[in-house]
Amino acid sequence: MNKKVILQDLGFKDYKETWDFQETLFKEIVDLKIRNRREAANLETPNHFLFVEHPHVYTLGKSGDMDNLLVDEKMLQKKGAKFYKINRGGDITYHGPGQIVGYPILDLDNFFTDIHKYLRFLEEMVILTLAEYGLKAERSDGETGVWLDVGTPFARKICAMGVRASRWVTMHGFALNVNADLGYFDLMIPCGIRGKSVTSLNMELGKKEVDMDEVKQKLQYHFATLFEAELTKQKTEV
Numbered sequence: 001m002n003k004k005v006i007l008q009d010l011g012f013k014d015y016k017e018t019w020d021f022q023e024t025l026f027k028e029i030v031d032l033k034i035r036n037r038r039e040a041a042n043l044e045t046p047n048h049f050l051f052v053e054h055p056h057v058y059t060l061g062k063s064g065d066m067d068n069l070l071v072d073e074k075m076l077q078k079k080g081a082k083f084y085k086i087n088r089g090g091d092i093t094y095h096g097p098g099q100i101v102g103y104p105i106l107d108l109d110n111f112f113t114d115i116h117k118y119l120r121f122l123e124e125m126v127i128l129t130l131a132e133y134g135l136k137a138e139r140s141d142g143e144t145g146v147w148l149d150v151g152t153p154f155a156r157k158i159c160a161m162g163v164r165a166s167r168w169v170t171m172h173g174f175a176l177n178v179n180a181d182l183g184y185f186d187l188m189i190p191c192g193i194r195g196k197s198v199t200s201l202n203m204e205l206g207k208k209e210v211d212m213d214e215v216k217q218k219l220q221y222h223f224a225t226l227f228e229a230e231l232t233k234q235k236t237e238v
Contacts, residue, residue, distance in 0.1 A: 002230040003047060003110050007220065009233075010052040015059070015084060015095060018052050018103070025105045026171045033107065033167055047110060049223065049231065050103040051216055054095040056081035058188060061162050064091035068189040079187065088172035090144065090162030092188050098179030098200070100215055104223075108168040111227055115165050119144060121226045122174055126159045129176075129218040135204055146176075148199060156199040176219075177201060179209050 010018060029045050036043055058069060058081060068091055069083065076083055081096075095101055108118060123139055126146045130137040137158065138150045146159035159176040177200035185198045202210045224231050 002224075002228050005047040005049050005104075005106070005224075005227070005229045005231050006234045007049045007231045008051070008235075009216070010050055012053045012055070012097075015054045015057040015082060018050070018054070019084070019086065022050070022103055022105060022171045026166075026169055029105065029107050029169045030167050033109070033169070045107040045110060047107060047229070048103075048105040049220075050105070052101050052103065053097060053099065053212075054101060056094075056096040056184060058083045058092060058094050059088075060085045060092045061088050061090040062086070068092040069187070070189065071187045075187070079184070081184070081187075086172070088162040088164045090160075093160050093162060093175060094184050094188060095175055096180060096184055098177070098181060098202075098212075100176045100178050100212060100219070101173070102176070102219065103173040104170055106170050106227075108165070108170060111229075113168050115163075115170075118165075118170065119161065119163065122161060122163075123159075125219060125222040125226055126174065126176055128222040129215065130158070130201070132218055133201065133205060133210075135201075145174075148204065156197040158199050158201065158204070176215070178212055178215055 025048050032043055032045050035041060056079060060066065123146055127137045135148065137146045137148055140147045140150045145157055145161045147155055147157050149155050159174055161174045163170055163172045179202045180200040182198055182200055202208065220231055223229065
């Protein structure tokens with residue numbers, strides 16, 4: 001039997017507002033798991049998958065190095081960007097228009113209790129999606145996310161990932177560059193990895209713009225297949 005996952009597309013939303021919404025959903029699941037254990041109950045925990053597109057923002061994971069942000073607050077304001085230190089793993093990441101950000105907020109007890117497998121499944125979802133556009137995307141040893149031309153001087157990242165998990169409940173997720181303005185990546189050392197560039201799907205395909213909704217549909221399909229999940233769309237609440 002497929003696991004149920006509630007899908008919401010939040011559209012274009014401020015990062016902090018979306019983060020707060022993630023935290024609310026995350027806490028609801030964790031609190032329900034604690035109640036189940038305390039009361040020997042068997043209440044079903046929900047699973048969520050959020051799609052969103054953020055205004056320009058840089059986020060630094062809890063193990064990140066502030067030096068990987070190459071500009072000061074004044075320059076961030078000039079570029080119309082915000083900055084947040086957050087509670088996911090990983091280093092510095094950029095989010096902005098033209099990027100599909102996905103936040104699966106899952107109770108892995110409903111799927112499998114293996115965070116490494118979880119990350120590999122998210123990567124595989126993106127790899128399979130990009131294959132539908134004729135791109136051979138890959139993993140890079142020791143570097144979470146999805147890359148092109150791994151092991152060559154032309155290696156470039158197309159999708160970043162960073163997650164948090166507590167009591168086997170996940171939050172944060174992935175950011176796939178579809179029609180992203182790559183100039184914003186020049187203001188940081190992406191994920192703290194020097195000497196490797198970043199790319200976007202439209203650039204790889206030689207197109208001005210790729211249909212974002214089409215990419216989301218492909219991501220949903222591969223997510224549902226890999227996680228053996230049934231996605232149910234829900235009206236946006238945030």
